[in-house]
Amino acid sequence: MESATAARPAPATPVDPATPRTDAAAQPQQETDGFHLLIDALKLNGVDTIFGLPGIPITDLTRKAQAAGLRVISFRHEQNAGYAASIAGFITQKPGICLTVSAPGFLNGLTALANATTNCFPMILVSGSSEREIVDLQQGDYEEMDQLAIAKPLCKAAFRVLHAEDIGVGVARAIRAAVSGRPGGVYLDLPAKLFPQTMDAVAGRNSLIEVVDPAPKQIPGPDAVTRALDLLKGAKRPLIILGKGAAYAQADADIRALVEKTGIPYLPMAMAKGLLPDTHELSAAAARSFVLPEADVVMLIGARLNWLLSHGKGKTWGGDTPKAWGGQKFIQVDISPTEADSNVRIDAPVVGDIGSCVSALLAGIDASWPTPPAEWMDAISERKTRNVAKMADTLAKNPSPMNFHSALNVVRDIVKANPDAYLVNEGANALDFTRSIVDMYEPRKRLDVGTWGVMGIGMGYSIAAAVVGGQQVIAVEGDSAFGFSGMEVETICRYDLPVCVVILNNNGVYRGDETNWAGHVDGDPSPLVFVKNARYEKLMEAFGGVGAYVTTPAELRKTMEDAIRSRKPTLINAMIAEGAGTESGRITSLNPTAKKKP
Numbered sequence: 001m002e003s004a005t006a007a008r009p010a011p012a013t014p015v016d017p018a019t020p021r022t023d024a025a026a027q028p029q030q031e032t033d034g035f036h037l038l039i040d041a042l043k044l045n046g047v048d049t050i051f052g053l054p055g056i057p058i059t060d061l062t063r064k065a066q067a068a069g070l071r072v073i074s075f076r077h078e079q080n081a082g083y084a085a086s087i088a089g090f091i092t093q094k095p096g097i098c099l100t101v102s103a104p105g106f107l108n109g110l111t112a113l114a115n116a117t118t119n120c121f122p123m124i125l126v127s128g129s130s131e132r133e134i135v136d137l138q139q140g141d142y143e144e145m146d147q148l149a150i151a152k153p154l155c156k157a158a159f160r161v162l163h164a165e166d167i168g169v170g171v172a173r174a175i176r177a178a179v180s181g182r183p184g185g186v187y188l189d190l191p192a193k194l195f196p197q198t199m200d201a202v203a204g205r206n207s208l209i210e211v212v213d214p215a216p217k218q219i220p221g222p223d224a225v226t227r228a229l230d231l232l233k234g235a236k237r238p239l240i241i242l243g244k245g246a247a248y249a250q251a252d253a254d255i256r257a258l259v260e261k262t263g264i265p266y267l268p269m270a271m272a273k274g275l276l277p278d279t280h281e282l283s284a285a286a287a288r289s290f291v292l293p294e295a296d297v298v299m300l301i302g303a304r305l306n307w308l309l310s311h312g313k314g315k316t317w318g319g320d321t322p323k324a325w326g327g328q329k330f331i332q333v334d335i336s337p338t339e340a341d342s343n344v345r346i347d348a349p350v351v352g353d354i355g356s357c358v359s360a361l362l363a364g365i366d367a368s369w370p371t372p373p374a375e376w377m378d379a380i381s382e383r384k385t386r387n388v389a390k391m392a393d394t395l396a397k398n399p400s401p402m403n404f405h406s407a408l409n410v411v412r413d414i415v416k417a418n419p420d421a422y423l424v425n426e427g428a429n430a431l432d433f434t435r436s437i438v439d440m441y442e443p444r445k446r447l448d449v450g451t452w453g454v455m456g457i458g459m460g461y462s463i464a465a466a467v468v469g470g471q472q473v474i475a476v477e478g479d480s481a482f483g484f485s486g487m488e489v490e491t492i493c494r495y496d497l498p499v500c501v502v503i504l505n506n507n508g509v510y511r512g513d514e515t516n517w518a519g520h521v522d523g524d525p526s527p528l529v530f531v532k533n534a535r536y537e538k539l540m541e542a543f544g545g546v547g548a549y550v551t552t553p554a555e556l557r558k559t560m561e562d563a564i565r566s567r568k569p570t571l572i573n574a575m576i577a578e579g580a581g582t583e584s585g586r587i588t589s590l591n592p593t594a595k596k597k598p
């Protein structure tokens with residue numbers, strides 16, 4: 001299913017008549033400039049797409065990049081361009097590039113850069129900036145801001161290039177910083193004056209660096225591997241947890257072999273769903289609340305013991321009190337040597353890239369490897385069967401109006417029939433229910449709110465997945481979540497991307513039946529509710545896409561099938577019960593005032 005638009009061919013030759021060609025060999029006396037050196041440096045390093053938004057001082061850069069054969073995806077808000085760049089980094093292992101103007105544009109992109117760093121996605125935020133001399137004396141330049149200083153604490157590395165001859169080094173350093181070791185966000189500051197600077201074209205070309213081995217393998221120590229294998233081998237109730245680091249690593253076959261050769265049940269974190277198909281017999285996802293407290297040895301592969309795993313302790317893990325250790329021993333496979341012991345003791349850290357670590361672990365697993373005790377496997381299987389049956393009952397119901405389950409039962413079928421489609425997902429209940437109801441079958445296809453639980457990734461992730469992944473995208477969105485990036489449906493229409501947005505519309509944040517606590521019937525609406533029965537589908541229609549308003553699972557199914565068949569930009573406004581959903585979805589307990597009504 002190759003997208004015609006996603007695979008749009010680059011023009012064969014640069015078509016920018018106003019500027020000299022950079023092919024210095026053909027015209028040896030020629031000069032090049034900052035614009036072209038930047039474009040050439042990116043191209044030399046395999047960058048083929050830029051996500052951004054034009055304006056001073058990078059307007060010409062967007063035009064010239066497009067003329068030089070780069071795909072330039074122009075957004076309506078930099079935050080969405082930034083999210084697009086970051087998820088392109090996750091999907092491709094190449095740093096996603098986001099290009100913005102100075103101060104406000106930079107700040108709009110910065111949230112996405114910080115989010116990329118938090119999620120370990122490789123991304124480079126390239127922002128134009130104002131005159132250094134004026135900025136540093138705080139004399140009030142157009143869009144004045146000390147961007148480098150502001151970016152530094154929010155990303156993995158930040159660089160500024162002042163001279164055209166240093167562009168090659170700047171780009172190379174940014175690429176290495178983004179993808180080596182633990183991937184993350186990098187900021188590259190390019191002052192306006194840099195772009196028109198000229199230099200001899202041959203010297204310019206020679207100043208560029210094609211980065212060799214940007215993400216070098218990091219081989220784990222043999223003793224660390226042996227320590228981990230010994231611990232795992234002695235386990236009575238072993239468990240593997242796969243995180244999005246494992247998905248990112250693209251070591252899919254080896255990870256599957258590790259699970260299957262050891263026979264150890266595994267839990268996928270949200271964005272690791274599909275690394276092995278969710279229907280795999282060793283998936284313990286349907287018995288999560290049983291396996292976490294019961295396991296005696298847990299091997300984490302590319303997953304942190306952060307809030308998403310209750311910090312490895314407390315009741316979730318069988319601890320007696322909210323902070324008590326549950327008694328598990330942990331093996332942690334991770335590229336970051338400082339990740340171990342961040343929450344609980346890690347008995348066997350295996351530090352290295354996941355590909356190298358998993359292949360080293362596999363080398364130590366032979367036919368004599370003991371299968372996990374039948375007692376453990378049977379107990380898991382019994383819980384799974386029970387929970388799956390319970391879920392099947394709930395999914396089979398057809399209430400009117402629709403609820404999350406009856407709507408998501410349709411999405412579940414559609415994803416099963418289209419396993420190569422990307423599933424973008426945000427919201428609270430819309431997120432939690434989709435994660436547990438919709439099975440994934442292929443790696444790196446589920447893209448969601450990640451480590452921060454951030455709203456706003458929806459349309460940016462969808463656009464990037466369609467552009468760099470070249471596949472159909474299905475975005476399941478809470479109505480609140482959609483609002484954060486909704487204007488990008490114009491971008492989806494403009495580039496004619498195969499994106500089907502499904503809004504699970506319950507008229508508000510979490511749910512739509514809240515009233516003003518002051519009790520005034522004629523007062524402002526509750527902070528948690530929106531215009532009732534809002535017609536989001538008209539937004540898509542406004543830009544030439546297909547809009548649909550649906551109230552039943554059958555209508556939802558038909559419109560989703562049509563969207564996928566036609567590959568047209570589509571927005572389905574799926575009305576669900578106003579009272580469906582709980583506050584903050586499954587993380588109500590993190591809400592300090594949830595239980596206190598005035």
Ligand code: ADP
Pocket residue numbers: 118119120182183242243244245246248249269270271272301302303304305306308333334335336339352353354355450451
């Ligand atoms: P999840 O949210 O799915 O649990 P996290 O984002 O918490 O996953 O954890 C991802 C982990 O994967 C991070 O600790 C990161 O250092 C690690 N990681 C990312 N890429 C690699 C890689 N190629 N090799 C090894 N570890 C990696």
Ligand code: TZD
Pocket residue numbers: 426427428429430431453454455456477478479480481482504506508509510511581584585
């Ligand atoms: N702002 C940002 C950037 N991220 C956030 N996570 C929030 C606010 C708080 N928040 C959540 O954590 S979920 C959510 C918000 C505002 C929206 C929930 O409503 P929804 O989904 O309509 O998207 P459901 O399905 O109705 O719960």
